[in-house]
Amino acid sequence: MITFENIFKNHFNTDRISDDNMQKYTVDQIGRIIAHNGSGTYNGILSDTNAAYTGYFGNMSSEDIAFTVQQSLTISVDKIITNFKADASKFEGAVRTAYGKDSGTYQEFYPLGINEYTVANKSNVKLLMTRLDNAYAAHSADFPSYTVTLFHNYPLNFEAGRSAQLTKIGEVSTKKTDTASNRNVLEVQLLKNVFFIGFTNAGNVDVCLSFFDQSILHAAIDTDNDGKGQVEVLARVAGVPVKYVTFEFVGESTRKFHSAADGTARSSKVVAPSTKVLRATKPGLKPKDISVNIEDAGIGHVDFDMETE
Numbered sequence: 001m002i003t004f005e006n007i008f009k010n011h012f013n014t015d016r017i018s019d020d021n022m023q024k025y026t027v028d029q030i031g032r033i034i035a036h037n038g039s040g041t042y043n044g045i046l047s048d049t050n051a052a053y054t055g056y057f058g059n060m061s062s063e064d065i066a067f068t069v070q071q072s073l074t075i076s077v078d079k080i081i082t083n084f085k086a087d088a089s090k091f092e093g094a095v096r097t098a099y100g101k102d103s104g105t106y107q108e109f110y111p112l113g114i115n116e117y118t119v120a121n122k123s124n125v126k127l128l129m130t131r132l133d134n135a136y137a138a139h140s141a142d143f144p145s146y147t148v149t150l151f152h153n154y155p156l157n158f159e160a161g162r163s164a165q166l167t168k169i170g171e172v173s174t175k176k177t178d179t180a181s182n183r184n185v186l187e188v189q190l191l192k193n194v195f196f197i198g199f200t201n202a203g204n205v206d207v208c209l210s211f212f213d214q215s216i217l218h219a220a221i222d223t224d225n226d227g228k229g230q231v232e233v234l235a236r237v238a239g240v241p242v243k244y245v246t247f248e249f250v251g252e253s254t255r256k257f258h259s260a261a262d263g264t265a266r267s268s269k270v271v272a273p274s275t276k277v278l279r280a281t282k283p284g285l286k287p288k289d290i291s292v293n294i295e296d297a298g299i300g301h302v303d304f305d306m307e308t309e
């Protein structure tokens with residue numbers, strides 16, 4: 001039976017999660033959101049998580065994070081431009097059919113022909129978006145409403161994305177703001193991320209879990225003599241730590257776990273003593289299996305030296 005109290009409880013709101021682990025988890029979460037954000041779906045929670053992190057911990061300690069946030073926004077803007085150019089070409093035929101290529105009305109849409117749109121770039125694309133927006137608005141009675149709306153939204157979406165992309169990530173105080181209210185903002189945001197990611201990937205458990213490294217929040221090392229044990233792994237390629245590698249025990253029903261930015265990951269408890277096959281996978285890398293010994297209490301360590309495909 002589902003217990004909704006457990007679903008809606010904010011599990012981040014606990015003293016059992018140290019500030020160090022909260023910081024490491026949030027940085028890892030931002031990186032994972034960016035990795036899944038090719039379409040810009042997660043721009044909102046990415047921005048909000050970054051703001052909540054900065055509000056509690058101060059300036060981002062890693063330049064890589066600031067860079068990747070900027071890169072994510074760049075990808076979103078580029079996708080808007082790509083889609084606009086495709087639609088400008090796609091709907092040119094309808095405009096030509098409606099008015100004829102030599103008509104003055106056609107010239108309102110395509111004064112220099114379609115080529116002007118296919119070679120558009122960031123410096124002139126908003127001008128072209130605005131031109132088509134105005135042309136479709138002026139002749140809206142001749143086109144389906146969804147087409148008029150489509151081209152009306154392009155300059156708006158581009159301006160919003162471009163503004164976010166160009167907003168400078170300013171220097172802020174590196175002094176940690178150690179207030180309960182600011183930590184609470186971060187805790188609430190991390191819970192919102194859980195629900196939003198679940199909403200956008202409803203029923204796809206593996207995809208949802210790939211957004212989170214829960215092992216970071218498991219501060220305590222297994223020391224109980226309870227017939228179970230854990231394993232911690234380090235994923236590397238040519239000696240360099242690799243993030244987002246997925247680990248699973250072959251033939252077991254235990255939860256998959258994923259490497260953080262430093263290449264480390266920690267399993268949940270599994271039956272011990274025993275020898276199990278641990279499999280590591282990531283797109284672009286060759287899968288690798290290693291036999292690991294699980295001992296009761298404590299935690300074992302295994303290095304995975306991966307190779308590119």
